[in-house]
Amino acid sequence: AQPGEFTERAFLNDKIDLAQAEAIADLIDASTEAAARSASRSLSGDFSREIGELREALVHLRMLVEATLDFPEEEIDFLQKADAYGQLDALRDQLGQVLARTQQGALLREGIKVVIAGQPNAGKSSLLNALAGAELAIVTPIAGTTRDKVQQTIQIDGVPLHVIDTAGLRDSEDEVERIGIARAWDEIAAADAVLFLHDLSRMGEAGYVADDLEIAHTLAARMAPSIPVIDLWNKTDLAAPGAQMQPLAPLAGRQGSEASLSLSARTGDGLDAVRQRLLQVAGWQSAAEGLYIARARHVEALQAVGAHLEEAHAQLNVPGPALDILAEELRLAQTALNSITGEFTSDDLLGVIFSSFCIGK
Ligand SMILES: Nc1nc2c(ncn2[C@@H]2O[C@H](COP(=O)(O)OP(=O)(O)O)[C@@H](O)[C@H]2O)c(=O)[nH]1
Ligand SMILES: [Mg+2]
Structure with missing residues (x-):
């Protein structure tokens, strides 16, 4: 078997997502009990679930905005009625919380x-x-x-x-x-x-x-x-x-x-x-219960999501917002988010991640 071959197969067969695959490596490498415990939480999907909830909220908002693009006359009214503003704010809050926990998880690993x-x-x-x-x-x-x-x-x-x-x-x-x-x-x-x-x-x-x-x-x-x-x-x-x-x-x-x-x-x-x-x-908060392990890669991806959401927020709050730019920022936010769990991730990144496994895992 090649390094990481079994884990890669599980990923490619949709048994686990990319963050869970990384957690397998982190569990093997864990040098402390705290790291091992949080790696098994990531492996069982705690981290991926939080990412999934962010994705759901983001997809919902994107659908709204994309739908509005087809009706340019009533666009702002429509977004207001559908509370796109409130949804975006809630999403930014939620992202902030996930980012803070992810930073703690990455600290535990790195x-x-x-x-x-x-x-x-x-x-x-x-x-x-x-x-x-x-x-x-x-x-x-x-x-x-x-x-x-x-x-x-x-x-x-x-x-x-x-x-x-x-x-x-x-x-x-x-x-x-x-x-x-x-x-x-x-x-x-x-x-x-x-x-x-x-x-x-x-x-x-x-x-x-x-x-x-x-x-x-x-x-x-x-x-x-x-x-x-x-x-x-x-x-x-x-x-x-x-x-x-x-x-x-x-x-x-x-x-x-x-x-x-x-x-x-x-x-x-x-x-x-x-x-x-x-x-x-x-920046260690405390040995918080329920911590999942994470990587610098995840932190960077979430920061990129945050930057796109800030752009989207700025765009939505000018008079006569350019909805095509708003839609594009939200799309980019989702691409960054997807890279964490590996949806639509480029093969290069997968190669880098799986080749760092030891042979036969
Ligand atoms: N009394 C006392 N001596 C110390 C202390 N820390 C280091 N030393 C002594 O100071 C000298 C230099 O220590 P060292 O650790 O090699 O310093 P370095 O050059 O900064 O690496 C040694 O003789 C140490 O034993 C301390 O807290 N108290
Ligand atoms: Mg010395």
């Missing part, structure tokens, strides 16, 4: 990429080890110990976080270290969230604080404004009482910078608050 950054010796490798509960990265008092990235996936409340430890950011003459630092910046640029670690026991040193500020400027310049940066003050066990935890000006106003967090990577003190903050910036 997780987020978290990069630990900061000056050498701030305790980045110690923090990775503490979060992972294992000695993964080498920890020494020698600045410049970490030269290449170390990555580990950890689970918090069943949400996978791909945590990456990086080389300490500083000017270095050492060729290998410089390459490590360049890689660190690449990782930072691709992160979903950054933990910016500071050594609380050194906040009295002007040079140290100035270097932190310079890093903050570069972070602010290189990262999209929507990416959260969480300031973390490490080594509370060493720090003098009252040591300063000033948020860094270039990062002010960014998500994650609301409140200062301090911890000791050595004793584990404060680590739980770091975990909770990570879940918060990831």
Whole structure:
């Protein structure tokens, strides 16, 4: 059998839809109980049913609009009487709810990429080890110990976080270290969230604080404004009482910078608050019951549906709406919606999805 052949056959014979087929792969790959439970909910059709309800409402609205196109005289009257406006609004609400749940489901499957950054010796490798509960990265008092990235996936409340430890950011003459630092910046640029670690026991040193500020400027310049940066003050066990935890000006106003967090990577003190903050910036609501698993592909499709519905809404609310444009936006919304469960989906997409299965599934 080819990879995914049995699942593909079930799909082609209409035993399951595409989202359910994907859930089979997700069930096989599930690394947490929460992921497995929500994958079986998707497999049993919970997610597909929600998509189906959206489709029904959308098809109903499309029929109205298409019918109106044939009677251009009374078109607006007709749409008003049939409450097309109310139907479209209800559909947008319903989509918003499904999108929010789908984003949670996708988070459970894909997780987020978290990069630990900061000056050498701030305790980045110690923090990775503490979060992972294992000695993964080498920890020494020698600045410049970490030269290449170390990555580990950890689970918090069943949400996978791909945590990456990086080389300490500083000017270095050492060729290998410089390459490590360049890689660190690449990782930072691709992160979903950054933990910016500071050594609380050194906040009295002007040079140290100035270097932190310079890093903050570069972070602010290189990262999209929507990416959260969480300031973390490490080594509370060493720090003098009252040591300063000033948020860094270039990062002010960014998500994650609301409140200062301090911890000791050595004793584990404060680590739980770091975990909770990570879940918060990831957008995790709670281990909601009844969650189904989803993929980034589904989230993107629903966002596309939303964009078309917004266009349709704008069109419907101008004087003398162009009904052919309205009809076209609704048609595009349905195409995007259909791609989730695989109705009328192009063969290319199917090939990509089924080839990611292991052989014989
Ligand atoms: N006392 C204390 N030492 C720490 C703490 N975190 C890290 N260190 C020490 O600081 C040094 C540098 O730590 P490391 O994790 O290698 O820092 P990195 O260069 O940022 O990866 C090591 O000697 C660690 O043992 C902490 O919370 N408290
Ligand atoms: Mg290190």
